[in-house]
Amino acid sequence: MSNFIEDIITADLSSGKCKEVVTRFPPEPNGYLHIGHVKSICLNYYGTAVKFGGKFNLRFDDTNPAKEEDEYVRSIIEDVKWLGADTSNIFFASDYFDIMYECAVKLIKKGLAYVDDMSPEEIKNTRGTLTEPGKESKNRNRPVEESLKLFEDMKNGLVPDGALILRAKIDMASPNINMRDPIIYRVLHETHHRQGDKWCIYPMYDFAHPIEDAVEGITHSICTLEFEDHRPLYDWILRECEFENPPHQYEFARLSIERTIMSKRYLKKLVDSGAVDGWDDPRMPTIAGLRRRGYTPTSLIDFCEKIGVSKANSEVETGLLESCIRDELNATAERAMVVLDPIRLKIVNRSDDFIEQLDFEKNPTAIDGGTRKVSFTNELYIERSDFEITPPPKYKRLVLGGMVRLKGAYIIKAVDYETDNDGKVTLVKAEIVEGTKSGEDNSGIKVKGVIHWVDARSAIDIEARMYDYLLLPADGKTDFSERMNPHSLEVVHAKAEKYLEGAPKLRSYQFLRQGYFCRDNKSDEPVFNLVVGLKDGYKK
Numbered sequence: 001m002s003n004f005i006e007d008i009i010t011a012d013l014s015s016g017k018c019k020e021v022v023t024r025f026p027p028e029p030n031g032y033l034h035i036g037h038v039k040s041i042c043l044n045y046y047g048t049a050v051k052f053g054g055k056f057n058l059r060f061d062d063t064n065p066a067k068e069e070d071e072y073v074r075s076i077i078e079d080v081k082w083l084g085a086d087t088s089n090i091f092f093a094s095d096y097f098d099i100m101y102e103c104a105v106k107l108i109k110k111g112l113a114y115v116d117d118m119s120p121e122e123i124k125n126t127r128g129t130l131t132e133p134g135k136e137s138k139n140r141n142r143p144v145e146e147s148l149k150l151f152e153d154m155k156n157g158l159v160p161d162g163a164l165i166l167r168a169k170i171d172m173a174s175p176n177i178n179m180r181d182p183i184i185y186r187v188l189h190e191t192h193h194r195q196g197d198k199w200c201i202y203p204m205y206d207f208a209h210p211i212e213d214a215v216e217g218i219t220h221s222i223c224t225l226e227f228e229d230h231r232p233l234y235d236w237i238l239r240e241c242e243f244e245n246p247p248h249q250y251e252f253a254r255l256s257i258e259r260t261i262m263s264k265r266y267l268k269k270l271v272d273s274g275a276v277d278g279w280d281d282p283r284m285p286t287i288a289g290l291r292r293r294g295y296t297p298t299s300l301i302d303f304c305e306k307i308g309v310s311k312a313n314s315e316v317e318t319g320l321l322e323s324c325i326r327d328e329l330n331a332t333a334e335r336a337m338v339v340l341d342p343i344r345l346k347i348v349n350r351s352d353d354f355i356e357q358l359d360f361e362k363n364p365t366a367i368d369g370g371t372r373k374v375s376f377t378n379e380l381y382i383e384r385s386d387f388e389i390t391p392p393p394k395y396k397r398l399v400l401g402g403m404v405r406l407k408g409a410y411i412i413k414a415v416d417y418e419t420d421n422d423g424k425v426t427l428v429k430a431e432i433v434e435g436t437k438s439g440e441d442n443s444g445i446k447v448k449g450v451i452h453w454v455d456a457r458s459a460i461d462i463e464a465r466m467y468d469y470l471l472l473p474a475d476g477k478t479d480f481s482e483r484m485n486p487h488s489l490e491v492v493h494a495k496a497e498k499y500l501e502g503a504p505k506l507r508s509y510q511f512l513r514q515g516y517f518c519r520d521n522k523s524d525e526p527v528f529n530l531v532v533g534l535k536d537g538y539k540k
């Protein structure tokens, strides 16, 4: 099923209104990209440029020198590349400052812009409301020559920050407040990350953006719904600056996900305050965080296809995002056994020199996934929750005198256990039921439970980082800082089969019965980040 943007493009191509589609992704380099940006990249690149054989630009909207940094430029290029989008056409809006300046001069000369001395507060107070028109500035009819001279003074550094502004002269009584003589240039004595100190006047977003699109020959300028009311201004600027074949703006619903922060500005606060371990903390909804968490480009693209593109804002459940990576990893991830909360289990009817190498399928869902060796001795670890002294009703796992199958090995029967002074189990003693080896079992014994285990003699110690939502439910709270989940990270010291020793960074595994875990890409220790739980895995 096509979405409304595709329908528009199909119509424009067949009517000849446009010959080749050119789209862009225009981030401001003031933070790392987040999953909302993934939606925009997927729409502009995969959904449009690729689908219609057009061109895709990555353009940095770096018109505000106060908040922009090269680190963000680097991270954004890395993230866009990682998503598989074309990064061969990279542009910087700041490279068009000369053109923007000329456009502003043109507007002044046409009597369509004037220099004003109002402060931001005065502008706000004279803007009017939805029911009342705005108040015209006393400088509105300033002679063209005077505005030209003052604008030049602004450009030449003769005017302090905030003393003068350039405003478009449109209509103070327009029903659209954006058309009430908006500011298009301001004085700002700040060093720009690329232009250095060449400029001390900077264009406002609403003025710069359409010019950037036009200069690059963008055909379909796709942005989020909150810019719908800015479209008349977008069109006005392109018309009055006399651009030929001007681009057209189309708006779609922005992505929001329950309990997920979707604003670079606020994500930066989390990083700066130390609430998270950097922009790539696996709890962050940034692309860098999602990558470190174990999300893949394909799972994110799949997610964007599933949510679709519409004109109605709505909130997506986290479960949908999780199901995309879970489905992918179910098909692609190797399996391994890890005991997160270990207790020792001793096989009493095997000697200390007993050892078997058992064959385990690396991935039972793969057609030819291959096998790995797992050693099995008389000293094992099992999960604490897989043995109960006084089991709850319908308990299917190990109890004293009861039987359970050790995954891929034997049926065992618990014969004894030891506890510490607090009554906590420290050791389970069990015996192998002879003739029950997996694959060769002809005993006819049926057991209800299968549990995973790790050979204690060859086990390695790993750290499993268990993640939960970064935010608590809103419950009427408006500020994110009041909603931080104190339990969003729990560190677990686990015992893992030796196979995981060789896990490459950012490789994900299914820990049997536990979930999918991804080897951390920062730590050199064996640290694994929980990607997502198993949908129908048992919960403690």
Ligand code: ATP
Residues within 6 Å of the ligand: 025, 026, 027, 028, 029, 035, 036, 037, 039, 040, 061, 222, 223, 224, 253, 254, 255, 256, 262, 263, 264, 265
């Ligand atoms: P933020 O508040 O996170 O900085 P932004 O919209 O100000 O978001 P930009 O860097 O200007 O960030 O965004 C680049 C592009 O990404 C824009 O075209 C914007 O519409 C799009 N975008 C940003 N957030 C979302 C979102 N949640 N869903 C879809 N598209 C988004």
Ligand code: MG
Residues within 6 Å of the ligand: 028
């Ligand atoms: Mg922004």
